[in-house]
Amino acid sequence: MRNILRYAHPEVTHRIAHLVMRHVSPFYEIEPHLETELLGVRFRCPVGTGAGIDKNGELLRTFQKVGAGFHVIGSVLLREHRGNPHPRLYRYPERLAMINAMGLPSKGVKHVLKNIYRADIEIPLIVNIAGFNIEEFVTLSKILDRIGIVKIVELNISCPQYKNIDLHNPELLYDLLTRVREVTSKPVLVKIRPRNVDIRKIVHICESFKNVGLTISNSFPIKADFLSSGVGGVSGLPLYRLVFRLIKLVRDISDIDVVACGGVFTSRQVIELMRKLKVSLVQVVTAIAYEGPLAIMRIVKDLSK
Template sequence: MYNLIRRALFTLSPETSHDLSLDGLGALQRLGVLGAFSKKPEGRRTRLWGIDFENPVGLAAGLDKNADYLDALGTLGFGFVEVGTVTPRPQPGNPHPRLFRLPEHQAIINRMGFNNKGVDYLVERVKRSQYRGVIGINIGKNKDTPEDDALSDYLTCLDKVYAHADYVVVNVSSPNTPGLRNLQFGEALTRLLAGLKERQHRLTVIHGFKPLLIKIAPDMTSEEVQSVARALAESGIDGVVATNTTLEREAVAGHPHAEESGGLSGAPLLESSTRVLRQLREILPAQVPIIGVGGICSAADARKKWDAGADLVQIYSGFIYQGPGLVRDCVQASLSRAE
């Protein structure tokens, strides 16, 4: 059935079909019939940071930026759902067109630019949600906030989402906000992590412990990955999401959309994101969990992430191309891995 739905949706522009798909899921959920189309898979329960994950397969940030569809997405079998990226103030994102399909490669290029309704809106949506699974909230900075003031934006978001998230992800790796990736390196990273960890300690006194993770890019040399990993370990960060989208285009060279600016996700990202994940696992302390994301389009791809050292995995582009069946396949793979 999903193949038929996808075929119809793919006749529309990518952003239009994205919006219609989410609206449709939301409508089915409100009518109470969405569960009939998606059986919840039996998964391998995983406990990390004191949190019980019903299964280790989650939805990556970016699909539901404002937590408008949290209840609907929570019925599709995910062990956890990550919403955002959200910024302190609402912003429209980049001009259209900003989303491109590369179906021959099971890939997507996006330059959305953190389009969202602002952190206050997202928090209200999370508070109203009936979803009782694990919720991650992904935070970023506004486009017009200077790099030197980025910490202020992240602290604003952290203060507002902390009580309502099971974990918080700091996004410093989107390629679609100018200068954002500079925050992954050197003194900028050290300063950002120190400020966030200090605020986390203060919020823990009030709301209890919530793990703080950082999401990094795949477009780094081995030396850069090692440097970033050491900085993360020294900061006491609670976990890492590896990775965001890539700027590389070699795997899709010759495609009509190959030269569109933005981040490439989907199958072509699998190898580079898994390479970074493997390197992180070799350097980071064993007690620092890693969420593996990037290029998972099959159960075999999920196994590659776990084999490389991931504790949890997330899907996004593969979900667009494969539908809820991919969630079930990956959850089943987690069971066979545990046997």
């Protein structure tokens, strides 16, 4: 089944996953010893989704059902945005990798809030927000500050499609975090790219604010002439070692809270990240894109064992 899903068209995977999910009931106990904490928030298990799987908050119950410790919605934009034209996704099943150039399609924050209110769920939510300028990040943070079930705001400063502004620039990042802190006291994660970053400076800036951690990382930016925007982000297994190395660099200088994201497919990787690098949470994206939401169930079950 996993192999069929791996090679199927993304739309087909999505449909099969939904069909299966309708007939799956919550079926297993999550071990209490899987509980973890990040930025003062408690999670019943360290594995959950990453941004890109549920951009508009339409799969909240699905991921609660499969036993995810948390669910990331996003990237959410202030207003509706169509994203890039097709083709914008390419798969390399034999490498368990993908290149995407989605271009931040979003139905806008109002639509997402409606879905959150309607869902009646308990799973802690992380909302990943994106903006084309600092003001948009600030407005979104202010809106989310009022939503109790949103435990953490994740700032996507690293979309490979951003063109006019690079918020990895230390002065701009400082400005962004100062402005965001003025409108919300919620924990904040800064999601960075996996290369071309001055990691020392970024860590130093994040540490100068209360309750700010890092998500490492977004996809790896590359040129991709076969996709409509000409630029894409590599995700999946090839990213794992890169992410591991970058987190190791962070750990050499700091105890800052870190969420790992990139190429995680197995519970072994989760254990490696937690034991060796003191990562608190692990986000999964490409594994879900290949296998559907049951990828989370598989990893969490193995982790329990």
